[in-house]
Amino acid sequence: MEWEKTLHRKMARELALRILRGEYGPESRLPNEEHLLKEFEVSRTVLREAIKTLQAKGLVSVRQKLGATVRASDQWHLFDEDILRWQSEVTPLGEVLSEMLEIRWMIEPMAAALAAERADPEAVGTLLQCVERMSVERLHTPEGQEADLLFHQTIMKSSGNRFVVAMEPVISRALEILFRVTSINPEASEQAQPYHEQIAESIASQNPESAREAYYQLLQHSAAHKDEFLQILGSSPGLPQDLPEGSGSFRGALPPLLQSKIGG
Amino acid sequence: MEWEKTLHRKMARELALRILRGEYGPESRLPNEEHLLKEFEVSRTVLREAIKTLQAKGLVSVRQKLGATVRASDQWHLFDEDILRWQSEVTPLGEVLSEMLEIRWMIEPMAAALAAERADPEAVGTLLQCVERMSVERLHTPEGQEADLLFHQTIMKSSGNRFVVAMEPVISRALEILFRVTSINPEASEQAQPYHEQIAESIASQNPESAREAYYQLLQHSAAHKDEFLQILGSSPGLPQDLPEGSGSFRGALPPLLQSKIGG
DNA sequence: TTGAGCCAATTGTCGTACTATATATTCTAT
DNA sequence: ATAGAATATATAGTACGACAATTGGCTCAA
Numbered sequence: 001m002e003w004e005k006t007l008h009r010k011m012a013r014e015l016a017l018r019i020l021r022g023e024y025g026p027e028s029r030l031p032n033e034e035h036l037l038k039e040f041e042v043s044r045t046v047l048r049e050a051i052k053t054l055q056a057k058g059l060v061s062v063r064q065k066l067g068a069t070v071r072a073s074d075q076w077h078l079f080d081e082d083i084l085r086w087q088s089e090v091t092p093l094g095e096v097l098s099e100m101l102e103i104r105w106m107i108e109p110m111a112a113a114l115a116a117e118r119a120d121p122e123a124v125g126t127l128l129q130c131v132e133r134m135s136v137e138r139l140h141t142p143e144g145q146e147a148d149l150l151f152h153q154t155i156m157k158s159s160g161n162r163f164v165v166a167m168e169p170v171i172s173r174a175l176e177i178l179f180r181v182t183s184i185n186p187e188a189s190e191q192a193q194p195y196h197e198q199i200a201e202s203i204a205s206q207n208p209e210s211a212r213e214a215y216y217q218l219l220q221h222s223a224a225h226k227d228e229f230l231q232i233l234g235s236s237p238g239l240p241q242d243l244p245e246g247s248g249s250f251r252g253a254l255p256p257l258l259q260s261k262i263g264g
Numbered sequence: 265m266e267w268e269k270t271l272h273r274k275m276a277r278e279l280a281l282r283i284l285r286g287e288y289g290p291e292s293r294l295p296n297e298e299h300l301l302k303e304f305e306v307s308r309t310v311l312r313e314a315i316k317t318l319q320a321k322g323l324v325s326v327r328q329k330l331g332a333t334v335r336a337s338d339q340w341h342l343f344d345e346d347i348l349r350w351q352s353e354v355t356p357l358g359e360v361l362s363e364m365l366e367i368r369w370m371i372e373p374m375a376a377a378l379a380a381e382r383a384d385p386e387a388v389g390t391l392l393q394c395v396e397r398m399s400v401e402r403l404h405t406p407e408g409q410e411a412d413l414l415f416h417q418t419i420m421k422s423s424g425n426r427f428v429v430a431m432e433p434v435i436s437r438a439l440e441i442l443f444r445v446t447s448i449n450p451e452a453s454e455q456a457q458p459y460h461e462q463i464a465e466s467i468a469s470q471n472p473e474s475a476r477e478a479y480y481q482l483l484q485h486s487a488a489h490k491d492e493f494l495q496i497l498g499s500s501p502g503l504p505q506d507l508p509e510g511s512g513s514f515r516g517a518l519p520p521l522l523q524s525k526i527g528g
Numbered sequence: 529t530t531g532a533g534c535c536a537a538t539t540g541t542c543g544t545a546c547t548a549t550a551t552a553t554t555c556t557a558t
Numbered sequence: 559a560t561a562g563a564a565t566a567t568a569t570a571g572t573a574c575g576a577c578a579a580t581t582g583g584c585t586c587a588a
Contacts, residue, residue: 006540007541008541042541043541045540045542046541046542049313049316052320053316055320056317056344057320064550064569064571065548065549066550067568067569068570074421074432076430078426079341079430105374106374107370107371157338162338164370168338170427271571307572309573328538328539328540329538329579330538
């Protein structure tokens with residue numbers, strides 16, 4: 001990555017990983033400058049720039065005399081690309097993946113619907129090209145994955161909503177993780193293809209409702225493979241028994257009510 | 265704010281504002297260190313820490329020999345509290361508000377549904393208290409506004425989804441802006457009260473679907489006042505004629521398809 | 529025209545000294 | 559003994575000045 005280049009980046013990364021790992025618990029204080037200076041053997045400039053980075057990413061808050069204290073994890077800027085990357089270096093993938101798919105469920109179908117209204121011809125062209133390439137390459141090749149990524153990114157950019165665009169790193173990250181499944185199980189990409197086609201065509205013909213429905217189906221399909229993936233990994237799949245009876249026998253990508261909405 | 269305290273924060277703020285205003289266009293380079301040093305009359309330490317902050321917020325990317333170049337606006341970390349605040353200092357409110365309400369439309373009803381499944385008793389207690397306080401104070405008093413804010417924050421935290429929680433700054437910002445309307449037009453808060461009550465009760469009784477529907481209604485109500493607000497401000501309200509016929513006569517908080525889903 | 533190698537602009541790192549701020553402690557007056 | 563004010567002290571914030579490292583662009587030769 002671009003992150004091993006300069007000293008303060010290395011240091012920011014290392015400190016961030018420790019925080020994400022929970023080595024410095026929430027509300028606890030980081031070692032003070034003097035201590036960190038000795039441990040990392042860097043200049044104070046480097047140290048301070050590293051801390052500034054962590055601060056701007058919401059990981060710590062710094063006050064004079066108090067030092068840098070780790071913020072509660074719900075204050076972290078989870079949409080930051082770096083944090084997303086570091087997170088998945090540290091956390092078991094399955095844990096985050098479920099939540100990512102919930103977000104996709106909330107955002108992307110709507111984004112597709114908005115895109116169907118607002119996408120410019122160039123974006124539509126890109127979408128159709130992506131579908132074309134996916135039909136040739138399939139998702140288990142790097143080219144196919146690249147096309148898939150571009151497909152989703154283009155839709156979000158075409159939504160005309162800046163906040164949707166700002167979520168792009170999360171969705172991209174989720175896709176990258178899912179690619180590991182499809183490269184194991186190429187069959188999955190075959191099945192996903194028709195949904196992609198329908199989404200692209202719906203947007204091209206400016207049919208928001210159709211785009212949205214097709215997207216829900218794509219995500220449902222994707223969720224199935226998430227569970228498969230989690231089982232392969234052996235990590236706890238869908239959160240088992242300890243949820244209230246009847247609610248989520250799976251806490252997965254498909255919130256129950258919406259599932260019912262799709263099912264019919 | 266906490267942002268006028270230290271020098272490098274002041275400086276970061278000033279530079280960020282310039283970028284948000286578009287004074288340094290996308291892909292263009294910031295003045296080099298020497299220049300900025302003279303203009304701001306600060307030490308290089310301060311300058312560099314300010315730049316690090318901007319970098320971590322996605323506003324610029326820095327490389328040796330090249331200097332700091334402004335990133336494309338779709339790379340900015342829009343969920344960062346500071347950027348949100350700075351943004352609304354610079355941009356006409358109406359422009360961002362519409363997009364914020366779209367996001368609310370995507371996130372909050374689902375979050376409420378998830379909360380209905382996952383909220384712990386303590387959170388439910390908080391929600392009921394908030395509703396209670398809102399019924400007494402109404403939204404045009406600071407206490408009432410505080411309760412409203414806490415209400416929405418609690419729901420998002422109870423969704424059990426970290427990414428939903430990370431969007432909290434956007435929703436809070438949107439509410440703060442909307443408060444300006446309700447303080448002009450107290451009648452609005454009266455009308456919103458029943459929706460809040462229904463949401464809280466639905467979550468308390470673990471009824472996701474009901475919570476979600478009530479939330480849609482609340483947002484619809486809120487959207488109406490957004491338009492009112494925009495008209496008061498005299499800024500362009502809902503994006504007028506130049507959208508494809510039949511799609512969005514308003515580009516507002518209610519994406520057409522979902523509106524139909526609510527209407528019946 | 530192209531490629532290798534040098535040059536110079538610009539950021540990256542370092543060390544030290546001093547200042548500002550907020551917590552902790554002590555002291556004083558009631 | 560207690561509350562409140564003065565003081566001490568730990569810690570981050572700011573300031574210079576010097577040198578190292580990177581890299582885009584230029585020169586020049588093949």
